[in-house]
Amino acid sequence: MLWQPGNRDVPNEAYLDHESASLAINELRALAKKPEPFFLALVFFKPHTPYKIPKRYWNLDRREDIPVIEPAAGQRTCRTSPFTRTTKS
Numbered sequence: 001m002l003w004q005p006g007n008r009d010v011p012n013e014a015y016l017d018h019e020s021a022s023l024a025i026n027e028l029r030a031l032a033k034k035p036e037p038f039f040l041a042l043v044f045f046k047p048h049t050p051y052k053i054p055k056r057y058w059n060l061d062r063r064e065d066i067p068v069i070e071p072a073a074g075q076r077t078c079r080t081s082p083f084t085r086t087t088k089s
Contacts, residue, residue, distance in 0.1 A: 009055045017044045 012018045024042045031038045 020044065 020042060021044075024040060027040060031040065
């Protein structure tokens with residue numbers, strides 16, 4: 001099973017993604033006050049498999065109410081990471 005209830009009941013602030021989002025929100029508020037155009041890139045590390053969901057979120061919905069999503073026909077998997085540089089000798 002990819003989706004698993006988390007065994008930790010910690011505040012959102014315990015997750016790196018929450019801190020990243022908070023910093024980005026503060027930066028956006030500051031940048032929005034300036035006349036210059038800007039670009040802000042933000043990367044979230046979660047979710048990834050297996051999906052560990054904190055207890056308080058796991059129980060918000062009944063599992064039987066969440067539809068199962070089947071993979072698309074002919075879905076491909078990536079054999080190499082897009083961040084890996086390959087070279088020929």
